Amino acid sequence: MDLGTLRTFLAAAETGSFSGAAKRVNASPSSxxxxxxxxxxxxxxxxxxxxxxxxxxxxxxxxxxVPANQAVRALDIARHEVALPDNFTRSLAFGAQYALWDERLLAWLARARIDHPETAWRVTSGAxxxxxxxxxxxFLDIAALYDPVFRRDFGSEILFDDELxxxxxxxxxxxxxxYVRIEWGREMGAEIASRxxxxPQSGLILDLGARSADWLKSHAMAGFMPRRSVAKSLLxxxxxxxxxxxxxxxxxxxxxxxxxxxxxxxQIVMSLKSAGLNDI
Known part of the structure; x- marks a missing residue:
């Protein structure tokens, strides 16, 4: 079972056709x-x-x-790790929720790379x-997010206080x-609905992080947003x-x-907490 076969399976599952998968993986339909x-x-x-x-x-x-996706991602990460130059003695996979990625978090990342020159970074965003x-x-070592799942084998600290x-x-x-429903986690969605x-009459659910505010402004709609992410728009x-x-x-x-x-x-947590991520 090789990586190409797994990618082909995933392409067929996503496109819904073998011919679509063939275009996706650059192979013939017969292959x-x-x-x-x-x-x-x-x-x-x-x-x-x-x-x-x-x-x-x-x-x-x-x-x-699910296991096919996991296998492909694990192999991609392994290939990345093996290809690292010898001057990197450590690698770190860091992710942050869409709503947190702005110029402040980008500035923190730039400083963190300078402070830890021995560390190779793999950085991503997501819901x-x-x-x-x-x-x-x-697949991630550290993440900054609003709606964590607390686990015994993971540490966690509040990065900053916010409110919807x-x-x-x-x-x-x-x-x-x-009113339009904006996704901020299942439990929070249930609490908002009960209160x-x-x-919602719009027939629309947004899961766009901070970009959801752009939709509210462009279409004169209403929804719940983290105060941090809309502070400038309120001003x-x-x-x-x-x-x-x-x-x-x-x-x-x-x-x-x-x-x-x-x-x-x-060190990473301290630098994140001092990065002014909740400043307006």
Missing amino acids: VTERIKQLEHQLAARLFERDKRGCRLTAAGRKFL SARLNRDLAEG ILVTGGDPDQWRDR LDIT DGSLQVVPDAPAFPFPAYVCWNRALDPAFVA
């Missing part, structure tokens, strides 16, 4: 068919149902999707669900007709806080794998 056939033989399971419309994952195929999963599966507030790019008195007693008047709406505590955390060198982690 894709043969790779999938060999993979099914190795696993002793049928992975796809095929018809004139394309291909669909079987129950076995759906079960194999909290993905970051939590990547931490649990070992209801803001609008339109008339605050009309916010109920213009507001409102069903310039492009967004307004909806009066009398509830606010929800929403601290940001830094989480890390306890297997890391404690002294090194302490």
